[in-house]
Amino acid sequence: MKSAHVFEAEETVAGYDNETIIHGVNLSIPSNKISVMIGANACGKSTLLKTMARLIKPSSGQITLDGQSIDKIPAKQLARVLGMLPQSPIVPEGITVSDLVGRGRFPHQSFFGGWSKKDYEAVAEAMDIMNVTALSDNHIDELSGGQRQRVWIAMALAQQTDILFLDEPTTFLDITYQVEILDLLTDLNQKYGTTIVMVLHDINLSARYADHIFALKQGQLLAEGEPSKVMTSALIKEIFGLDCTVIKDPISGSPSIVPIGRHHVYDDIFSLNKGKSVTS
């Protein structure tokens, strides 16, 4: 089981050059759970994720891991606890799958040392979990989008961190692969207790796979908690400006939102509720 950590953002203000995007966020990542950040485009969810993964330096406030500011933790040491899969990592030309996954071992290796037995084991384990071992000697360029994403996650796994951040791991993937990736991540969390924090676009998948939701609006934390408690039509209206009704996902039992637009709506909202009772 991966060890538990207290990982917190304290009064964090952050952004790019001269634009502040995160306006004072306080939050604590629940250990050994899957957390998902949701919010409208440009609400700062990716920025918050990057700030917590020290890709962006907060202009005020701080990010702490077990009570210590992450600035103060040596880079490699932090990289052994906290890993992150960026939204669009760059594939070096012509590299093979096992080499790419192997690069995740960097924080565990010394300046001169080659691969140790432990490195090989970690790489093999990561590739087994993500089900890409058979592709080991393939070139990344030959893989499909879904396979490629699994390889990238395998690289982050080879890093063997207790906490794993993923910035929109399912974007650009077909729905089949989205579900596949989220299932694999859930396996990971259940089997090893890895703390997972990710940004997802799809609200219904977020509600289904998350243990904990952080809802953001304009750089501030609006609500957090279990999906079943947090996901209300009022919250969705608040963060997306969208009218909706929340129903129970017939498969998972998690909350699922059904948007209400201007067209294709029954005469009155009550008939929609009737519709709901039919489906469930």
Next chain:
Amino acid sequence: MSSLSDRQEHQKLSTIPKNFKVVLFIGLVLLGISVVASLAFGSRWVSVHELMEGLFYQNTDSYGGNVVRKRVPRTVFSLFCGAALGVSGALMQAVTRNPIADPSILGVNMGASLFVVCGITFLQITTANQYIWLALVGAMITAVFVFSIGSMGRGGATPLKLVLAGAATSAALSSLVTAIMLPRSYVMDQFRFWQVGSVGSANWDGIMLFIPFLIVGILIGFLTAPALNALALGDEVASVMGIRTGILRLMAAVAAVLLCGATTALAGPIGFVGLLSAHVIRLILGPNLRYIIPLSALSGAIILTISDCIGRLLGGTGELEVGVVTAFTGAPILILLAMKLRVRSL
């Protein structure tokens, strides 16, 4: 199809630019200054008196007067070459719809050089008349080659791809020119300008030979300008306006190659003049080619003549080839353009 900005753009194209007359006036004054400078400056400076004497009293035999008279063909030649390169650059930019097009950047000058050098060494060609035709063939082949490599793949002929194709081609061709000339040191001194470009070897015969090409090239430029304006809005818009884009492109490209090929044949590869002169004018007058083309001729003439003066002054007893001067002053424009380009359009 034609959005508001397209229409505004088109409107801009059909009116006379506001400051056209002012620019023309300033241009003519600068032209005058550069002519005087070119006649007066050099390894020996002449006085006003000597200048007048040399120009207007054919019979005087003073040393200064002779120096001035010797500089007359050189000045005329540099004016003509500059004009040709300016128009050539403006046309190439319009045809490729690409801000970074210039005979030297596209490697066309080097192609012309290689053919001339080959002609001199292997075919024992000696007359300027023959150089010109060889240079034109070389320029034409190189232009087609570079453009077809540069326009392969996604996005067509983007500035980056064209520049790289041109740079690679130039590098290969200039190595070949060196390789051909090196063992023949007797030709080397004589034809040094094949590598850097110089207007110093000008004579009246060469100028007479050059004039028809200049006239034909500039004339085609003038005639195609209105249609090229439409082409600037995109091939589709131009077709809708009833323009046959293929023929138009061919005509304008032929004119551009005629101008830069003939220049290279007589003066060697002179870089960046087209880029510099056409951009200065575009910056001041806006995108209307009807005005850009004539004024690029003017600005090209000024730039080349002044660069030649600078080269003469900097060179001391020797002489700095004008191609070196224009590369030094023109290359920053390339950098500036690269800075301004949006990433998407690279």
Next chain:
Amino acid sequence: MNQSVTYIVKGRRQRRYRWILVTGLLLALACLLSCGMLLLGSTMYPAQDVFHVLMGEDISGVSFAVETIRLPRMLAGLFAGFAFGISGHTFQTMLRNPLASPDVIGITAGSSAAAVFCILILHASGTVVSIASVISGLITVLLIYIFSKGKTFSIGRLILVGIGMQAMLNALVSYLLLVGAQQDIPSALRWLNGSLNGSQMDELPPLMITVLFVAPIVIALGKHVSILELGEEAATTLGLHTDRTRMMLIVGAVSLLALATATTGPIAFVAFLSGPIAKRLVGVGLSNAIPAGLVGVNLVLGADLIGQFAFEVRYPVGVITGILGAPYLIFLLTRMNRKGNVS
């Protein structure tokens, strides 16, 4: 899982064997070419005579040819080739683009201009030239970076800016050659194209010392480069100090490049060609800095031998590599055009 481990080990071992094999072959070829440089010449001396001279004996005729002409020439080619190769490879991998080699983006021209200025105008030598060319190379890097930053950084912009810089700097070199009254063809060719002609033993120490001390550091940073290749964000989360690493690499690569340029002139396209050739031979995955350096050595020595002996006239090495390199640049361009990812 153990099965998986053996599977991965197998794949990696294969690549390592290939690396060792290719590197060994490149090394053997480099030795062969070095011997060729010593043995071949207008007069052919018996191999054992040449060997004895190298061991310090004095044999009239042979000693002069070998010690003052052929040995310095060979060593200059050897060290400069290695420096060009490693430096080109480093820039190409760091910027993730084979076009981003220091001779395409104008860094070499920056070092070259400084070296020409110091040698022809200031009549300086040795240390001053070395330091000036390193500093000038670094300034060129900085300028190119500043100019290509724009609103958003892009490799395409960087390459365009670099080509512009190069045109300016080459014009500057032409001017310096004129002012320095060095209009003679050999020195012009050396400073514009690169040449091993007239290499002298006492010019070599700065280059040799730099290669011996700096090249190992750059090679050792190979693992860091491979992390840097994954992009800024991925590298940071893997615990790499990206700015610090990049700084060390740039200073190292520019030092190697500058010293080589100050010694032999900017030998065309060696830095540009070495990395991609090495990559093609070795494959990806392991650090290619050493193979790239060796390819550089082979290119310079091979091209110099061709230039010296293949034709009636002796061509300087830069002319040969120029003719070899340009078609490859065009090939690379067409290949990248097909994939559509130049920038």
